[in-house]
Amino acid sequence: LRVNPKIFNDVLDQISDHPIFSSGGSQNCQLPIPIQLAICLNYVGHYGNAISPEYVAQWAGVSVGAVINCTNHVMVAILDQHDTFIQFTGLDSEDVAHAQVYTKNHSCPKWCNGILAADGSAFRLFAKPTMHGETFFDRKSNYSLNCQASIYIY
Secondary structure (H helix, E strand, O other), rough: OOOOOHHHHHHHHOOOHHHHOOOOOOOOOOOOOHHHHHHHHHHHOOOOHHHHHHHHHHOOOOHHHHHHHHHHHHHHHHOHHHHHHHOOOOOOOHHHHHHHHHHHHHOOOOHHHEEEEEEEEEEEOOOOOOHHHHHEEEEOOEEEEEEEEEEEOO
């Protein structure tokens, strides 16, 4: 598990009081919250062939079902904190002004009033495009186009 211990502890402090970690009077006890967080971080911190619930279960010495449950519990606790941690900077802030100047000077000037850009999902193509076809080949061995959404203020 590769995470700074201070960051691990900060995340742990934020999620530890969430009711999803209480057994609710059940006889079945859950794993300690730090263990659940470590399992979740290991699982979501990898992709592709490098990770599977079976691999994480072997790494952590728990069942595959426990890996899934731990991941679900931690994700519910983190997502419930969404409004605490995800906030847009005020449009009149100094950060927004710096970002607008940087965007105008270093990229497309039309984008300087944008407040959000998010990379989205890949849209699979039916077949390889005839022009520059290999440039559409993605890491999942599909021909696809990526979508990007932007929000502008005028």
